[in-house]
Amino acid sequence: DTAVSQTPKYLVTQMGNDKSIKCEQNLGHDTMYWYKQDSKKFLKIMFSYNNKELIINETVPNRFSPKSPDKAHLNLHINSLELGDSAVYFCASSHSLAGAYNEQFFGPGTRLTVL
Amino acid sequence: AQSVSQHNHHVILSEAASLELGCNYSYGGTVNLFWYVQYPGQHLQLLLKYFSGDPLVKGIKGFEAEFIKSKFSFNLRKPSVQWSDTAEYFCAVNHGGATNKLIFGTGTLLAIQP
16 A cells, blocks of 8 residues: 555656646645755755645745645646756655654655756 | 754665764754665655654664764664665654654765675
8 A cells, every 4th residue: 555655756847847746645644745855865845734734835936836635635836847946856744743743754756857 | 054964975885784874963952853764766764763762762674873962963873784775864853843844964875785
């Protein structure tokens, strides 16, 4: 059973295009995240949603727009793609129990290449 | 700003050698600490975590890590590595709070020679 899944796994596109990456989790979690891993393998959080509400937005260009239609899904739409957007994008999910750290479970990643 | 430093960017060891990967963080308050592993072509998996209590934590696959508060460190260790341990290892910090945000180090690529 896949816990956190992402589609597509690979995405190759031209500069200026608009693309979306989808994420779904079947763990019953209420919080989902998007992370970006650059070419040097540095991982940085981009967004977090809790119960469809945005709770983290880490100074990401507004060309990136996350959308959470329900607790189990968090999609990432990117407008006007730039070369610097090339990276691996990881989705993650967790519970959000108050007063505790909640382990994040990661998806397999989507490798985006902008030409 | 909080940060996590992993000093070893690339480590090459022979099988059966002992491993220690360094991790230091900059946050002065209460922290939760983690080591994640990313095998080639795979997603991140949690190796071990520290929240409180015994500063020596045991994880999966024979890994352990020691939290030394005075040194702001959380080094990962394994007494005898295997070829299958070849992977990228990430240290991460979370200081609690509502956002549950993880801050990652830059990763250490570990290559084990058979």
